[in-house]
Amino acid sequence: MIWRVSVTTGTRKQRKLRITSLEVLCAVLVLAIFARSRLSDALSVPALRTGATVFVAICVQALPFLVLGVLISGAIAAFVSARVLTRVLPRRPAAAVGVAGLAGVALPGCECASVPVARRLMVQGVAPAAALTFLLAAPAVNPVVLVATAVAFPGNPEMVLARFLGSFATAVVMGLLWARWGKLDWIVERALARLPEPGGDAFRGRWRVFAETARTDLVSSGGFLVLGALISAALNVLVPGEWFQALAGHLVLAVLVMAVLAVVLALCSEADAFVAASLTALPLLPKLVFLVVGPAIDVKLFALHAGTFGRSFAIRFAPVTFVVALVCALLAGVVIG
Template sequence: MAEEAHRHTVARPSRSRWIWLGAGVVGLCGLGALRVVLDSAAGFSLPNQVQDLLTLSISVVVESLPFVILGILLSIVVQVWLPDGLLQRYLPRNPMLRRACISLFGVFLPVCECGNVPLARGLIVGGFTVPEAMTFLLAAPIVNPITIITTHQAFGFDDGILVARVIGGLAIANIVGWLFSLHPRQNTLLTPRFEAECRRPDDHDHALTRREKSLDIFVREASVIMPALLIGALIAGAIQVAVPRDVLVTLGTNPLWSVLAMLVLAFVIAVCSNVDAFFILPFASTFMPGSIATFLVFGPIIDVKMLAILRTTFTTRVLVQLTVVVALLSALIGLVVNFVA
């Protein structure tokens, strides 16, 4: 609702904006009052399954929200507060080396995958090519310091899971970046709306101070990412309520099937890369180590929530290709670890 309010108010004098703010606060209080009424209404309760669907979806939102906000803030820093071209200046010219460097950016950024999307969008707006931004997007959630620490806490160096995760993630990001750099028309990889945003002439902005520009980016990114996050969370919640968990767990002991089961689990579960090692730890006794590595490589890059968020930036066609390539490569890593370890 607040997003709509912003869109309507941009061209109007500032008095009406205070009215919108007032309306928002009153509306919020109204909803709060409704909540109090529902709370006290004896016997009001949703059916269990609906209630759990809501609880799970809201849980995904609450868990992802801080990372999304952090991602938007960092995106603002990159676009507005860093001097123009600072990042580009120090990167090697050779595209392959350049992407390799970019895939290591994530080491300095404690942001999980959903927060990386606004940041990657910021990089594209700031002049990076699409494959470069994609390399960053795929590698950053896996090589980020928090992910490495939590994975180490959960697994130590046992069975090569941590090593497979970090090296596998970097390899996949660079391979995917290279694949998409072969595409002849890079602009067609992006959604028309985002592509138009990138081409917006820069002098448009000169009338605004940095503070105003920052707010502008915040509003724009929030109104694009938040609906996607909410829908992704709802789909993730729905799948969790619908698909019995034990179907996946019974597949866990076969080298091939357990890898496939983990791909599916990673796809539907949609938890952030910073914490997914803790999530998968209880399964470590059931599943083979390679399958765990598959989960830890695939999950941060692709899941239902991520696809919904990525769709704000890339076309459906690109996302299908991305999913297939990343799934095959992660499965390969898992199979190698399963048969070697």
């Protein structure tokens, strides 16, 4: 968000004043300092104080993992060529799907960053089934997400294993389904057009890609983290605890509600575990569904898929992914639980 304000005398432009989001943030902080007494009085309401505590706790716990995730994502986008994976992936699509799923463990990235990476893999000649498997696995089974899940659920280590199995199974099953029934005609031609490599000073260009990718992912994912923390705080304050207790008593309904909530909230995979853990009244299985479905498909991913691969692809890929992720999460929960 950038505004450009020009100060002119006659027809000659004297100087330009750029007001960016950083200046806006500083102005908000200054206003908060001057109005701290009134803000303190406003937050003296018990409900607001509880909501503020939940919001700050989620943001503080999740932010280090979010920053680490976007730094790794930026490094992969800038310094890891798609040709590396083309050399290690088997020729057979079915075998390539399993290797691509495991590659998501070694090459982590957020959901948004995985979409252009999958596109570049296709351009470099990787089978679409393997590229889509990597797209689903990278943001869901990487070490950053698993460690964040372990921190969010310190008393339930089984959640880490269940999330890994459910998410990995989702990626592999979707890859195998595409290898069997997918059609390249569903992907628009522009998605498979050759992408330009950094020109000129390649090293400097890659550092520029790293900085820009990390900055963009941090701003985008940070916004979703704040939104998720606000919604989580609101759920803890505005929604009566009896509702969650009633929902906990209807496991099927709780699973469906959390699956839909994962799609609507569109949280970053590095932060969603802390939001799920804050809903203490719900049992672990609906929370597991929330953690498996969210990184696989949500509203922002649907928009990215439609914009990158075409609407014909998105309207087929999204509902199937939702069903597969839901089923895999339930199976993982039953097996581990």
